[in-house]
Amino acid sequence: xxxxxxxxxxxxxxxxxxxxxxxxxxxxxxxxxxxxxxxxxxxxxxxxxxxxxxxxxxxxxxxxxxxxxxxxxxxxxxxxxxxxxxxxxxxxxxxxxxxxxxxxxxxxxxxxxxxxxxxxxxxxxxxxxxxxxxxxxxxxxxxxxxxxxxxxxxxxxxxxxxxxxxxxxxxxxxxxxxxxxxxxxxxxxxxxxxxxxxxxxxxxxxxxxxxxxxxxxxxxxx
Numbered sequence: 001x002x003x004x005x006x007x008x009x010x011x012x013x014x015x016x017x018x019x020x021x022x023x024x025x026x027x028x029x030x031x032x033x034x035x036x037x038x039x040x041x042x043x044x045x046x047x048x049x050x051x052x053x054x055x056x057x058x059x060x061x062x063x064x065x066x067x068x069x070x071x072x073x074x075x076x077x078x079x080x081x082x083x084x085x086x087x088x089x090x091x092x093x094x095x096x097x098x099x100x101x102x103x104x105x106x107x108x109x110x111x112x113x114x115x116x117x118x119x120x121x122x123x124x125x126x127x128x129x130x131x132x133x134x135x136x137x138x139x140x141x142x143x144x145x146x147x148x149x150x151x152x153x154x155x156x157x158x159x160x161x162x163x164x165x166x167x168x169x170x171x172x173x174x175x176x177x178x179x180x181x182x183x184x185x186x187x188x189x190x191x192x193x194x195x196x197x198x199x200x201x202x203x204x205x206x207x208x209x210x211x212x213x214x215x216x217x218x219x220x221x222x
Contacts, residue, residue, distance in 0.1 A: 002047060004047050004050070008050070008088040008089065009049075009084065009087050009089070010041070010045070010049050010051045010088065010216060011054060011087050011091065011125075012038050012051065012053055012054060012091040013054045013055075013073070013077065013080065013090060013091065013094075014054070014055045014056075014059065014092070015055060015057060015059040015094060015096060016056070016057035016058065016059075016199060017055070017093065017140060020053075020055065021057055021199045022194075022202075023193055023195055023196045023197075023200060024195045026149070026153065026196055035202065035205060036053070037200070037204075037205040037206075037209040039053075040206055040209035041212055041213055044210065044213040045216065049216070052084055056070070056071070056076075059073045059076075059097060060072060060073055061074065061095060061117060062074035062075075062113045062116065063098060063113075065097075071097070077117060077121070081120075081124045081125045086126060087127065088128070089134045089135075089216055091135075091136045091216075092121070092135060093137075093138035093139075093187075094114060095111075095173070096143065099162040099165055099166055100158060101156075101157060101158065101159050101162060102157075106165065107168035107172055108172060110165075110172070111169070111172035111173055111175075114176060115176055115180070118180055118182070121135055122135075134183065134216075135180075135182045135183070136182070136212065137173060137182045137183065137185070138184075138185050139169055139173040139184070139185070139187060140169065140187060140188075141191045141200060142166035142170075143158055143162070143163060143166055143193060144193050144197045146197070147193060147194070148195055149195045149196045150197030153196050153198070154196070154197065173186075183215040183218065185211045185212060187200075187211070189211075190208065190211055191204035
């Protein structure tokens with residue numbers, strides 16, 4: 001825990017790609033903190049910022065999942081925000097798990113659900129001076145069903161339509177960010193998924209951290 005009382009607080013709220021799940025050697029779980037993009041973000045921002053990692057594997061935007069208790073991101077978001085107040089910046093990255101076949105969601109519906117999460121952040125989170133928290137919206141890297149372990153691990157969850165819809169998400173989320181005046185980063189511009197076709201490969205965590213750090217520093221001056 002960072003102990004600088006003047007540090008700006010950054011909450012990173014997302015799914016397994018915020019949790020830091022390995023794409024290679026998935027049985028080993030998450031990458032060590034110094035390799036995860038959130039850990040590298042802390043190093044890049046320095047002691048003037050305090051990064052809080054709130055990633056949960058399988059988390060959706062606002063959907064209950066019969067295969068995972070507690071996956072509904074909207075149900076947890078407001079208590080999470082209130083737990084960590086005051087919050088200067090909220091980094092939000094969700095949507096990949098909404099693409100699962102069983103949810104039958106379009107990309108537009110996913111973007112709409114993310115918009116509701118943005119509303120929840122704006123009415124719940126505030127900085128130490130009482131201002132609204134700044135939001136940095138991230139578009140996830142699209143899954144890639146051509147990767148060697150994808151069919152074995154996730155073929156039952158994601159079909160061809162899921163992959164097609166994932167390609168549409170970045171554009172929809174970018175439009176949402178523009179309409180709401182949010183900082184925006186499309187991770188597909190700098191990052192790739194690894195062998196499992198769903199999670200960031202090891203080498204992608206550093207450029208993701210760099211892009212997010214740039215977005216944060218461009219939005220909030222220390």
